[in-house]
Amino acid sequence: MTRRPRQPSRPSRFAAVTTPVAALVLATAVLAGGCSVTTNTSKCVNDECEVSLNGDGAEADLDTLGGEPTVTLEGASDGTAELTVDGDDVSCREGETVEAAGLSIECTKVGDDEVDLQVTG
Numbered sequence: 001m002t003r004r005p006r007q008p009s010r011p012s013r014f015a016a017v018t019t020p021v022a023a024l025v026l027a028t029a030v031l032a033g034g035c036s037v038t039t040n041t042s043k044c045v046n047d048e049c050e051v052s053l054n055g056d057g058a059e060a061d062l063d064t065l066g067g068e069p070t071v072t073l074e075g076a077s078d079g080t081a082e083l084t085v086d087g088d089d090v091s092c093r094e095g096e097t098v099e100a101a102g103l104s105i106e107c108t109k110v111g112d113d114e115v116d117l118q119v120t121g
Contacts, residue, residue, distance in 0.1 A: 038073075047121040054114040062119060069101055073115055081107055081115040 038055035044062060051060045053073035062069050074082040074089075082091050085100035092098045092107040099105070102121070109116035 049117075049119045051117040051119055052114070053117070056113060069103060071105070071117065071119065073113075076110055076113050076115050079110055081110045083115070083117075 038053075038058035040051065040053050040058045040060040042049050042051045042060040042062060044050075049060075049062050051062070051071060053060060053071070056073060056075050059070055059072040062071065069086045072084040074084055076082065080091050080093050082089070083100070083105070084090075085103060085105065088100040090098045090100040090105070092105065092110075094107055094110040097104060097106040104120045106118040107115055108118055
């Protein structure tokens with residue numbers, strides 16, 4: 001008895017539909033799961049730093065200001081930024097100046113999950 005060689009299998013029409021659907025479900029799950037990107041920029045001259053934080057948890061180490069303070073964006077919405085500065089929790093609105101950890105912090109711009117700061121020591 002001779003065996004016929006096996007024919008290569010063809011993907012079913014069902015597989016052609018499920019692959020893009022599976023990719024869409026995976027992408028939706030990743031986005032809904034709270035994946036986020038955080039960025040920061042800072043430029044310091046003498047005792048003054050300009051800082052931009054984007055995304056919850058974004059932080060900047062301001063090592064030119066005595067003691068190497070860290071500023072972290074905890075969140076920003078409805079025109080108010082929530083920050084942690086070396087363990088001190090503060091909030092500020094655009095144009096407002098607050099004090100934390102011995103620093104003066106002016107919120108020069110507040111958007112959804114982003115803030116620009118002017119920090120002086």
